[in-house]
Amino acid sequence: MKLFLSVDMEGITGLPDHTFVDSSKHNYERSRRIMTQEANAIVEGALSKGVKEVLVNDSHSKMNNILVEELHPEASLITGDLKPYSMVQSLDETYIGAVFAGYHSRAGQPGVMSHSMIFGVRNIFINEVVIGELGFNAYVAGYYGVPVIMVAGDDGACREAEALIPGVVTAAVKQSISRSAVKTLHPQKAQALLRERIAEAISKRDQIQPLTPPKNPVLRIEFANYGQAEWAALMPGCEIIEGTTIVKFEAIDILEAYRAMLVMVELAMQAKFC
Numbered sequence: 001m002k003l004f005l006s007v008d009m010e011g012i013t014g015l016p017d018h019t020f021v022d023s024s025k026h027n028y029e030r031s032r033r034i035m036t037q038e039a040n041a042i043v044e045g046a047l048s049k050g051v052k053e054v055l056v057n058d059s060h061s062k063m064n065n066i067l068v069e070e071l072h073p074e075a076s077l078i079t080g081d082l083k084p085y086s087m088v089q090s091l092d093e094t095y096i097g098a099v100f101a102g103y104h105s106r107a108g109q110p111g112v113m114s115h116s117m118i119f120g121v122r123n124i125f126i127n128e129v130v131i132g133e134l135g136f137n138a139y140v141a142g143y144y145g146v147p148v149i150m151v152a153g154d155d156g157a158c159r160e161a162e163a164l165i166p167g168v169v170t171a172a173v174k175q176s177i178s179r180s181a182v183k184t185l186h187p188q189k190a191q192a193l194l195r196e197r198i199a200e201a202i203s204k205r206d207q208i209q210p211l212t213p214p215k216n217p218v219l220r221i222e223f224a225n226y227g228q229a230e231w232a233a234l235m236p237g238c239e240i241i242e243g244t245t246i247v248k249f250e251a252i253d254i255l256e257a258y259r260a261m262l263v264m265v266e267l268a269m270q271a272k273f274c
Helices: 030-048 134-145 155-164 187-203 227-233 254-268
Strands: 002-007 053-060 074-076 097-103 123-124 128-130 148-154 169-178 182-183 219-225 238-240 246-250
Touching: 002 030, 030 053, 030 074, 030 097, 030 148, 030 155, 030 169, 030 187, 053 182, 097 134, 097 155, 097 187, 123 254, 134 148, 134 155, 134 219, 148 155, 148 187, 155 169, 169 187, 219 227, 219 254, 227 238, 227 254, 246 254
Parallel strands: 002 053, 002 097, 053 074, 097 148, 148 169
Antiparallel strands: 123 128, 123 219, 169 182, 219 246, 238 246
Protein backbone atom coordinates (compact mmCIF):
# COMPACT_ATOMS: atom_id res chain seq x y z
CA MET A 1 0.00 0.00 0.00
CA LYS A 2 1.18 3.49 -0.93
CA LEU A 3 0.16 6.76 0.71
CA PHE A 4 0.59 10.28 -0.69
CA LEU A 5 1.27 13.05 1.84
CA SER A 6 1.22 16.73 0.83
CA VAL A 7 2.52 19.01 3.60
CA ASP A 8 1.87 22.74 3.64
CA MET A 9 3.07 25.02 6.43
CA GLU A 10 0.44 27.55 7.53
CA GLY A 11 -1.63 24.85 9.23
CA ILE A 12 1.24 23.30 11.20
CA THR A 13 0.94 23.22 14.99
CA GLY A 14 1.90 26.40 16.85
CA LEU A 15 2.37 28.64 13.80
CA PRO A 16 0.29 31.85 14.09
CA ASP A 17 1.67 34.31 11.54
CA HIS A 18 3.95 35.02 8.60
CA THR A 19 7.14 35.15 10.69
CA PHE A 20 6.87 31.36 10.98
CA VAL A 21 6.34 30.57 7.28
CA ASP A 22 8.59 33.11 5.53
CA SER A 23 12.13 31.83 5.10
CA SER A 24 13.52 35.35 5.67
CA LYS A 25 11.92 35.70 9.11
CA HIS A 26 13.28 34.78 12.53
CA ASN A 27 10.78 32.04 13.44
CA TYR A 28 11.07 30.06 10.20
CA GLU A 29 13.74 27.53 11.24
CA ARG A 30 11.65 26.50 14.25
CA SER A 31 8.70 25.91 11.95
CA ARG A 32 10.68 23.68 9.59
CA ARG A 33 11.46 21.33 12.46
CA ILE A 34 7.84 21.14 13.66
CA MET A 35 6.67 20.63 10.07
CA THR A 36 9.10 17.73 9.68
CA GLN A 37 8.01 16.21 12.98
CA GLU A 38 4.35 16.33 11.95
CA ALA A 39 5.14 14.62 8.65
CA ASN A 40 6.98 11.95 10.65
CA ALA A 41 4.01 11.40 12.95
CA ILE A 42 1.77 10.75 9.96
CA VAL A 43 4.34 8.43 8.37
CA GLU A 44 4.67 6.49 11.61
CA GLY A 45 0.91 6.13 11.95
CA ALA A 46 0.58 4.99 8.35
CA LEU A 47 3.34 2.39 8.67
CA SER A 48 1.65 1.01 11.76
CA LYS A 49 -1.46 0.30 9.64
CA GLY A 50 0.39 -1.66 6.97
CA VAL A 51 1.32 1.08 4.51
CA LYS A 52 4.56 0.14 2.78
CA GLU A 53 5.44 3.40 0.99
CA VAL A 54 4.81 7.03 1.90
CA LEU A 55 5.64 9.77 -0.57
CA VAL A 56 5.96 13.17 1.14
CA ASN A 57 5.56 16.21 -1.10
CA ASP A 58 6.80 19.47 0.43
CA SER A 59 4.03 21.90 -0.56
CA HIS A 60 4.84 25.29 0.96
CA SER A 61 6.29 28.31 -0.83
CA LYS A 62 9.58 27.25 -2.46
CA MET A 63 8.73 23.71 -1.34
CA ASN A 64 12.13 23.04 0.24
CA ASN A 65 11.14 23.38 3.89
CA ILE A 66 11.15 19.82 5.26
CA LEU A 67 14.44 18.79 6.84
CA VAL A 68 15.32 15.69 4.87
CA GLU A 69 17.94 14.57 7.40
CA GLU A 70 15.25 14.52 10.11
CA LEU A 71 12.49 12.95 7.99
CA HIS A 72 11.43 9.40 8.77
CA PRO A 73 13.83 7.09 6.90
CA GLU A 74 10.99 5.04 5.40
CA ALA A 75 9.51 8.10 3.65
CA SER A 76 10.48 9.43 0.24
CA LEU A 77 10.54 13.20 -0.25
CA ILE A 78 9.79 15.50 -3.17
CA THR A 79 11.44 18.86 -2.53
CA GLY A 80 11.97 21.96 -4.67
CA ASP A 81 9.62 24.43 -6.28
CA LEU A 82 9.54 23.88 -10.05
CA LYS A 83 7.05 21.00 -10.15
CA PRO A 84 4.44 20.68 -12.93
CA TYR A 85 1.76 19.75 -10.40
CA SER A 86 3.03 21.68 -7.39
CA MET A 87 1.32 20.50 -4.19
CA VAL A 88 0.17 17.22 -5.76
CA GLN A 89 3.28 16.37 -7.75
CA SER A 90 3.55 12.64 -8.57
CA LEU A 91 0.13 11.76 -7.17
CA ASP A 92 -1.44 9.07 -9.34
CA GLU A 93 -3.81 6.09 -9.29
CA THR A 94 -1.33 3.83 -7.48
CA TYR A 95 -2.01 5.43 -4.07
CA ILE A 96 -4.65 4.16 -1.63
CA GLY A 97 -5.27 7.68 -0.40
CA ALA A 98 -3.98 11.21 -0.13
CA VAL A 99 -3.35 13.13 3.08
CA PHE A 100 -3.10 16.91 3.29
CA ALA A 101 -1.28 18.18 6.39
CA GLY A 102 -0.43 21.69 7.51
CA TYR A 103 -3.30 23.02 5.38
CA HIS A 104 -5.21 26.28 5.82
CA SER A 105 -8.58 27.65 4.72
CA ARG A 106 -9.17 29.37 1.40
CA ALA A 107 -8.97 33.08 0.68
CA GLY A 108 -11.58 35.26 2.35
CA GLN A 109 -12.46 32.67 4.97
CA PRO A 110 -11.76 32.62 8.71
CA GLY A 111 -8.57 30.79 9.59
CA VAL A 112 -4.93 31.39 10.32
CA MET A 113 -3.08 32.85 7.30
CA SER A 114 -6.01 31.93 5.03
CA HIS A 115 -5.32 32.40 1.32
CA SER A 116 -5.51 30.62 -2.04
CA MET A 117 -2.07 30.16 -3.61
CA ILE A 118 -1.16 33.88 -3.54
CA PHE A 119 -2.56 36.79 -1.58
CA GLY A 120 -3.79 38.41 -4.80
CA VAL A 121 -6.47 35.73 -5.29
CA ARG A 122 -9.95 36.36 -3.91
CA ASN A 123 -11.68 33.25 -5.23
CA ILE A 124 -11.02 30.21 -7.41
CA PHE A 125 -13.94 28.47 -9.10
CA ILE A 126 -14.19 25.14 -10.88
CA ASN A 127 -17.48 25.55 -12.74
CA GLU A 128 -19.67 26.99 -9.99
CA VAL A 129 -17.82 25.46 -7.03
CA VAL A 130 -15.59 27.83 -5.07
CA ILE A 131 -12.41 26.12 -3.88
CA GLY A 132 -9.03 26.83 -2.36
CA GLU A 133 -5.79 24.90 -2.48
CA LEU A 134 -7.35 22.04 -0.55
CA GLY A 135 -10.26 21.66 -2.97
CA PHE A 136 -8.17 21.96 -6.11
CA ASN A 137 -5.70 19.37 -4.85
CA ALA A 138 -8.57 17.06 -3.89
CA TYR A 139 -9.98 17.36 -7.42
CA VAL A 140 -6.63 16.28 -8.87
CA ALA A 141 -6.58 13.30 -6.51
CA GLY A 142 -10.13 12.50 -7.61
CA TYR A 143 -9.08 12.56 -11.25
CA TYR A 144 -6.94 9.52 -10.44
CA GLY A 145 -9.66 7.91 -8.33
CA VAL A 146 -7.73 8.60 -5.11
CA PRO A 147 -9.70 9.74 -2.05
CA VAL A 148 -8.41 12.40 0.30
CA ILE A 149 -8.70 10.38 3.48
CA MET A 150 -7.33 12.88 5.99
CA VAL A 151 -6.79 16.63 6.31
CA ALA A 152 -4.79 18.19 9.16
CA GLY A 153 -4.35 21.86 9.88
CA ASP A 154 -6.23 24.63 11.63
CA ASP A 155 -9.94 24.42 12.37
CA GLY A 156 -10.76 26.43 9.25
CA ALA A 157 -9.05 23.93 6.98
CA CYS A 158 -10.81 21.06 8.71
CA ARG A 159 -14.24 22.67 8.26
CA GLU A 160 -13.49 23.27 4.59
CA ALA A 161 -12.43 19.65 4.11
CA GLU A 162 -15.52 18.28 5.82
CA ALA A 163 -17.79 20.40 3.62
CA LEU A 164 -16.10 19.17 0.43
CA ILE A 165 -15.32 15.53 1.21
CA PRO A 166 -17.96 13.48 3.07
CA GLY A 167 -16.41 11.18 5.66
CA VAL A 168 -12.91 12.66 5.51
CA VAL A 169 -10.97 12.33 8.76
CA THR A 170 -9.70 15.65 10.09
CA ALA A 171 -7.19 16.69 12.74
CA ALA A 172 -7.40 20.28 13.95
CA VAL A 173 -4.08 20.97 15.65
CA LYS A 174 -4.95 24.60 16.39
CA GLN A 175 -7.97 26.87 16.64
CA SER A 176 -7.95 30.21 14.88
CA ILE A 177 -8.54 33.30 17.04
CA SER A 178 -7.83 35.63 14.14
CA ARG A 179 -5.93 35.39 10.88
CA SER A 180 -2.69 35.83 12.83
CA ALA A 181 -3.43 34.33 16.27
CA VAL A 182 -4.24 30.78 17.35
CA LYS A 183 -4.91 28.57 20.33
CA THR A 184 -2.67 25.59 19.66
CA LEU A 185 -1.95 22.11 20.92
CA HIS A 186 1.54 21.33 22.16
CA PRO A 187 3.52 19.71 19.31
CA GLN A 188 3.77 16.41 21.18
CA LYS A 189 0.00 16.24 21.63
CA ALA A 190 -0.54 17.26 18.03
CA GLN A 191 1.75 14.51 16.80
CA ALA A 192 -0.10 11.94 18.91
CA LEU A 193 -3.37 13.18 17.40
CA LEU A 194 -1.96 12.86 13.89
CA ARG A 195 -0.83 9.27 14.50
CA GLU A 196 -4.28 8.43 15.83
CA ARG A 197 -6.19 10.11 13.01
CA ILE A 198 -4.11 8.68 10.15
CA ALA A 199 -4.62 5.19 11.56
CA GLU A 200 -8.37 5.88 11.63
CA ALA A 201 -8.31 7.29 8.09
CA ILE A 202 -6.52 4.26 6.66
CA SER A 203 -8.96 1.92 8.39
CA LYS A 204 -11.98 3.69 6.87
CA ARG A 205 -10.46 4.61 3.49
CA ASP A 206 -12.97 2.46 1.59
CA GLN A 207 -15.80 4.57 3.04
CA ILE A 208 -14.39 7.86 1.66
CA GLN A 209 -15.11 8.62 -1.97
CA PRO A 210 -12.77 10.57 -4.26
CA LEU A 211 -13.80 14.14 -5.06
CA THR A 212 -14.54 13.56 -8.74
CA PRO A 213 -13.79 16.61 -10.91
CA PRO A 214 -16.12 17.71 -13.71
CA LYS A 215 -15.24 16.93 -17.31
CA ASN A 216 -14.08 19.92 -19.35
CA PRO A 217 -13.98 22.16 -16.26
CA VAL A 218 -14.21 25.93 -16.51
CA LEU A 219 -11.60 27.59 -14.29
CA ARG A 220 -12.25 31.11 -13.07
CA ILE A 221 -9.88 33.03 -10.82
CA GLU A 222 -10.95 36.30 -9.23
CA PHE A 223 -7.98 38.55 -8.51
CA ALA A 224 -7.69 41.42 -6.06
CA ASN A 225 -6.99 44.06 -8.71
CA TYR A 226 -7.25 44.53 -12.44
CA GLY A 227 -3.50 44.57 -13.01
CA GLN A 228 -3.23 41.02 -11.70
CA ALA A 229 -6.07 39.95 -13.99
CA GLU A 230 -4.33 41.58 -16.97
CA TRP A 231 -1.14 39.65 -16.30
CA ALA A 232 -2.98 36.34 -15.77
CA ALA A 233 -4.94 36.82 -18.99
CA LEU A 234 -1.71 36.87 -21.00
CA MET A 235 -1.76 33.08 -20.88
CA PRO A 236 -3.17 31.69 -24.15
CA GLY A 237 -6.77 30.57 -23.80
CA CYS A 238 -7.54 33.02 -20.99
CA GLU A 239 -9.92 35.98 -21.03
CA ILE A 240 -10.99 38.60 -18.52
CA ILE A 241 -14.71 38.59 -17.86
CA GLU A 242 -15.82 42.12 -18.68
CA GLY A 243 -16.45 44.37 -15.70
CA THR A 244 -14.65 42.09 -13.26
CA THR A 245 -11.18 41.01 -12.18
CA ILE A 246 -12.07 37.39 -13.02
CA VAL A 247 -9.97 35.49 -15.56
CA LYS A 248 -11.59 32.51 -17.28
CA PHE A 249 -10.00 29.41 -18.80
CA GLU A 250 -11.85 26.47 -20.39
CA ALA A 251 -9.83 23.33 -19.70
CA ILE A 252 -9.73 19.90 -21.27
CA ASP A 253 -9.58 18.27 -17.84
CA ILE A 254 -8.73 19.10 -14.23
CA LEU A 255 -5.02 18.50 -14.82
CA GLU A 256 -4.94 21.19 -17.50
CA ALA A 257 -6.99 23.48 -15.25
CA TYR A 258 -4.51 22.95 -12.41
CA ARG A 259 -1.49 23.79 -14.54
CA ALA A 260 -3.34 26.80 -15.95
CA MET A 261 -3.98 28.00 -12.41
CA LEU A 262 -0.28 27.71 -11.56
CA VAL A 263 0.70 29.78 -14.59
CA MET A 264 -2.02 32.38 -14.00
CA VAL A 265 -1.03 33.04 -10.39
CA GLU A 266 2.66 33.22 -11.28
CA LEU A 267 1.87 35.81 -13.96
CA ALA A 268 -0.42 37.73 -11.61
CA MET A 269 2.43 38.16 -9.13
CA GLN A 270 4.18 40.37 -11.70
CA ALA A 271 1.63 43.13 -11.10
CA LYS A 272 2.88 45.99 -8.89
CA PHE A 273 0.95 48.03 -6.37
CA CYS A 274 1.48 51.25 -8.33
